[in-house]
Amino acid sequence: MQVLRAFVLAGLLGAALMGCAKPVSHNDHAVSGPLAVQDRVVTGSVQQVASVRVQQPMPKRIFASGALAGRTLAVAATADIVLRPGEVILTFDDGPRAGKTPAILDILDSHGVKATFLMLGSAARANPALARLVAQRGHSVGSHTYDHVDLSTLGRQAALDEIARGEAAVADALAGSGQGLSPFFRFPYLSQSGYLRTTLLQGDMVVLDVDIDSKDYYKDSAAIVAARTLERLDARGSGIILFHDIHQRTVDMLPAFLDELKARGYSVVRLAAKNDGVFSRSIITAQAPGAAESL
Ligand SMILES: [Zn+2]
Numbered sequence: 001m002q003v004l005r006a007f008v009l010a011g012l013l014g015a016a017l018m019g020c021a022k023p024v025s026h027n028d029h030a031v032s033g034p035l036a037v038q039d040r041v042v043t044g045s046v047q048q049v050a051s052v053r054v055q056q057p058m059p060k061r062i063f064a065s066g067a068l069a070g071r072t073l074a075v076a077a078t079a080d081i082v083l084r085p086g087e088v089i090l091t092f093d094d095g096p097r098a099g100k101t102p103a104i105l106d107i108l109d110s111h112g113v114k115a116t117f118l119m120l121g122s123a124a125r126a127n128p129a130l131a132r133l134v135a136q137r138g139h140s141v142g143s144h145t146y147d148h149v150d151l152s153t154l155g156r157q158a159a160l161d162e163i164a165r166g167e168a169a170v171a172d173a174l175a176g177s178g179q180g181l182s183p184f185f186r187f188p189y190l191s192q193s194g195y196l197r198t199t200l201l202q203g204d205m206v207v208l209d210v211d212i213d214s215k216d217y218y219k220d221s222a223a224i225v226a227a228r229t230l231e232r233l234d235a236r237g238s239g240i241i242l243f244h245d246i247h248q249r250t251v252d253m254l255p256a257f258l259d260e261l262k263a264r265g266y267s268v269v270r271l272a273a274k275n276d277g278v279f280s281r282s283i284i285t286a287q288a289p290g291a292a293e294s295l
Pocket residue numbers: 093094144148188189
């Protein structure tokens with residue numbers, strides 16, 4: 001009993017620390033109970049998360065390894081995403097888009113780093129060759145709903161259907177690329193409910209939160225976007241960075257931004273799915289409307 005009580009207390013402490021440190025997300029505290037406990041038992045990563053986060057902000061330039069390309073982090077669950085000081089994950093939402101996504105792929109290649117693309121089902125269906133190109137260039141591909149709907153405005157089943165429809169469309173577009181859809185998912189507008197988050201996590205999806213929002217959708221210059229993102233990153237010391245591969249300013253800011261990451265000693269972690277593809281997991285939705293529609 002003593003051991004159990006200590007574990008529960010540790011879990012509560014971990015939850016409190018994570019809750020405090022968590023940026024942007026809504027209703028995170030709704031994720032509690034059996035799922036949260038189970039997550040901690042499986043991964044044991046809560047204490048690491050807490051210790052990494054309480055160390056922040058990190059001073060600049062103390063973690064230089066010299067190489068911009070960092071390790072590959074293979075994850076099976078959201079809680080597995082634990083970054084060390086100086087590590088970043090690059091994510092690009094809302095594509096693929098002609099003219100922008102290929103340019104971003106070239107810049108990533110020239111810097112030798114891999115990113116994660118959270119594609120809209122509608123965009124992947126409109127540009128399947130681009131979706132495949134992203135996968136063929138070695139980046140991870142996840143999903144971001146079909147139509148970029150604010151899921152908090154939908155009923156529960158409608159929200160799950162929208163997520164499943166997005167996954168099905170991106171998976172269809174990737175067919176033949178040699179790489180399946182990863183179980184990575186990001187909520188549009190970072191708008192979620194405790195119910196949806198819990199349901200996705202129980203379905204073995206990996207919900208990608210955002211630690212550093214570049215706000216590259218603001219009508220700022222590329223230089224301002226880069227400076228804002230670096231400032232926020234320096235303040236945190238590590239984190240998941242949100243970009244969008246649909247804006248020219250993102251294309252314009254990326255080369256200098258990556259150069260500066262390297263100069264400041266950061267490394268770019270490649271995020272990969274431990275269980276390759278979404279179809280190895282238990283499917284969360286009852287109806288899979290995207291699959292029915294494509295018939
Ligand atoms: Zn988006």
